[in-house]
Amino acid sequence: MSKPSDFLLQPARQLYRWVFPAQIERDEKTMDVLQHIYPTINWHNVRFYHALPWFITGSFVNAIVLPATWGRRGVHVYFRDYRPNNFYNLMTAVHEGFHVLQYRDLGSGIGFFRRFMIYYLSEYLQLFFKNIKNNNRQNASQMAYEKHPMEIPAYAYEAAFRQYALDQKGIIYPSDIPAELMCQTCGYTPQVALPFLLIGALTTFVFMLLKPLIELFFLLIATPIWLMGKILSFIGL
Numbered sequence: 001m002s003k004p005s006d007f008l009l010q011p012a013r014q015l016y017r018w019v020f021p022a023q024i025e026r027d028e029k030t031m032d033v034l035q036h037i038y039p040t041i042n043w044h045n046v047r048f049y050h051a052l053p054w055f056i057t058g059s060f061v062n063a064i065v066l067p068a069t070w071g072r073r074g075v076h077v078y079f080r081d082y083r084p085n086n087f088y089n090l091m092t093a094v095h096e097g098f099h100v101l102q103y104r105d106l107g108s109g110i111g112f113f114r115r116f117m118i119y120y121l122s123e124y125l126q127l128f129f130k131n132i133k134n135n136n137r138q139n140a141s142q143m144a145y146e147k148h149p150m151e152i153p154a155y156a157y158e159a160a161f162r163q164y165a166l167d168q169k170g171i172i173y174p175s176d177i178p179a180e181l182m183c184q185t186c187g188y189t190p191q192v193a194l195p196f197l198l199i200g201a202l203t204t205f206v207f208m209l210l211k212p213l214i215e216l217f218f219l220l221i222a223t224p225i226w227l228m229g230k231i232l233s234f235i236g237l
């Protein structure tokens with residue numbers, strides 16, 4: 001039977017983990033491949049996490065790369081369901097790795113305020129409103145994602161790597177990966193109209209300021225509940 005302390009400790013821990021997903025112990029195989037195909041990335045600045053961040057839990061994506069909330073260079077990769085030593089998981093990691101390369105090429109920033117975030121959002125908004133203008137209201141969001149100039153090369157590279165992996169029957173030796181499958185730079189040149197760039201920059205800036213405050217608010221809710229649970233558990237309840 002659950003103890004009274006569990007009724008407090010469990011939701012407090014769940015709330016904490018919802019706001020701050022747990023870090024993943026990265027498997028060697030995935031890292032060997034990523035280090036080999038993206039040799040210019042400093043993987044010490046990249047962390048992997050279980051579950052998506054709180055503000056996109058309901059979205060359709062399986063993984064996402066976001067800046068570290070604190071810091072100038074750190075990049076976090078969130079996986080809805082990370083499965084070590086799994087073929088499809090590796091393909092997701094390869095795709096997300098391409099976005100990490102885009103972060104690297106576009107440079108550092110402050111917390112969420114990075115050029116990657118600004119351009120990704122601006123390009124998305126530009127495509128979204130173009131679709132609306134062309135009467136594609138229903139699929140405007142999906143099309144903006146599929147035709148996004150930062151997604152097209154990531155999907156193309158993922159497809160090329162998947163073909164190579166399938167040709168190797170899924171057995172990949174990083175040192176045997178051909179040089180033409182290695183990515184030194186992402187090759188992205190922004191082509192965003194100024195109004196969209198300004199909206200993207202402003203939204204990213206506001207979110208950079210708000211995100212730590214929202215997370216602190218959740219932490220202030222979770223901490224007293226957890227403390228009360230700990231006190232109950234200490235006195236044997």
Ligand SMILES: [Zn+2]
Binds near residue numbers: 095099151154
């Ligand atoms: Zn992507």
